[in-house]
Amino acid sequence: MAPERTPKKGKPRARTSSRKKSEARRPGEQLDDAILRSKPELSALEVAAETGITIDQTRRLWRALGFPEFVGEKAYTTADVEAVATLMGFVDAGAVDFDMAVNLTRGVGQTMARLADWEVSTLVHRVEELESGDEATGSRIGSALRLINEVNPPFEDLLIYAWRRHLAAAVGRIEAMGAKDEDLHTIDVTVGFADLVSFTALSNTLDREEIGDLVEVFESRCQDVVARYAGRIIKSLGDSVLFVTGGAEDGIAVAEGIINVIGRDAKMPDVRLGLASGPVIQRLGDIFGPPVNMAARLTQVARRNRLIVDQNTADLLPPAEWESRRLPARPVRGFGLVEPVAVRRR
Structure with a gap:
């Protein structure tokens, strides 16, 4: 029993430390909530249990997305569970195997990470403009929240449209550029x-x-x-x-x-x-x-x-x-x- 008790003693300290950091970043949490639309409330073990995959598979997918592992922390949302379930759905159907799913996830992670950095660096200038003009809210967080609410919904539609167009173009290139049989x-x-x-x-x-x-x-x-x-x-x-x-x-x-x-x-x-x-x-x-x-x-x-x-x-x-x-x-x-x-x- 001792090995089980030792980790439990360490976990409260880690959560207390995380809680203090969260309190220091509370204004930023408003942006997190607005973007994610749900709060982290699940651990990696709980995600694995909800989706029926192993903890190692959960961690592989999370790393492939480009995020560090969270051991024992409530770092995952219900949206994360839904995403894993969707991915494993076409793995179970035999469309791709799990390694292929990891490769696709890595591609999504790398692409979206760069796109997210690009979007934020672009919108930062707009936040500054809003806060220095007649539409100022009194805080950068306020202007950022407003931009998220106005920009993100149509931008998400644009992402799906652009992905489909590029997917069609990529398939066409394989034939047009003479892919070897x-x-x-x-x-x-x-x-x-x-x-x-x-x-x-x-x-x-x-x-x-x-x-x-x-x-x-x-x-x-x-x-x-x-x-x-x-x-x-x-x-x-x-x-x-x-x-x-x-x-x-x-x-x-x-x-x-x-x-x-x-x-x-x-x-x-x-x-x-x-x-x-x-x-x-x-x-x-x-x-x-x-x-x-x-x-x-x-x-x-x-x-x-x-x-x-x-x-x-x-x-x-x-x-x-x-x-x-x-x-x-x-x-x-x-x-x-x-x-x-x-x-x-x-």
């Missing part, structure tokens, strides 16, 4: 990498708001150009963007567009671009393979506001419309000596 994860694409020149040195001369504005302009302009040519941004890293297109000509059009809207803007840093073509593996919203690495390496040897491509990309261009010129061989990390190619329309 033996492996639907493998597609033939042109991979592009755009990199801002001397971003680290420049960021040391800017304040945090200026850096944020610079990154936002860079990413949004790149997104607009990539979308225009039916491409897709795979990920952005602040000073660089990785994108794919279905063909070499579209890839070059995107690269030239990025140079025009970034490199030709005197208020923006210069940019370098590299393109490489070939089969890549799709996993968890990312892509992997030699073309990805080659495109990234080519940006390191490209000149400012210039595009260079690999030989595979040059070979995909119609000779009657494009001319190519091999550049001097240079060492490229991971590939040895490589002859980049410069291309231009005839």
Whole structure:
């Protein structure tokens, strides 16, 4: 019996500590309640019992969503129980196995975490505007609650709409980009990498708001150009963007567009671009393979506001419309000596 009593002695202290912290954050709890629409009142063991899964499965799903584990704490809501029950419903039906369900959950967690940070950082500015204007409530919490009530319901509808549109587009891309019959994860694409020149040195001369504005302009302009040519941004890293297109000509059009809207803007840093073509593996919203690495390496040897491509990309261009010129061989990390190619329309 002693082993059971020892944890019980420790739990009240942990809850007391959590209660003191909650009291210190009580204004924030109003926002939590407004967003979650229910209060945490269940432990992980209770969630497992309610849904019929093991405690280890509960913890795997929670970690996959991107949250730390809560041992013995009342950290879960009835909505969490409903979400687990829904997920396990199509696992039990045989649509996917549990490991696949965890992977899907991880994708949702990573995507929603970034979207939530994006939404909050955007709305923070609106809260400041409300509190400094005629519609001030007397506290930031008041304005934040008002925004949540006005923005969240229609925004949730927008999320479902956008997810369906992107799901349809993703399914279409598998066929349009030539997914291999033996492996639907493998597609033939042109991979592009755009990199801002001397971003680290420049960021040391800017304040945090200026850096944020610079990154936002860079990413949004790149997104607009990539979308225009039916491409897709795979990920952005602040000073660089990785994108794919279905063909070499579209890839070059995107690269030239990025140079025009970034490199030709005197208020923006210069940019370098590299393109490489070939089969890549799709996993968890990312892509992997030699073309990805080659495109990234080519940006390191490209000149400012210039595009260079690999030989595979040059070979995909119609000779009657494009001319190519091999550049001097240079060492490229991971590939040895490589002859980049410069291309231009005839």
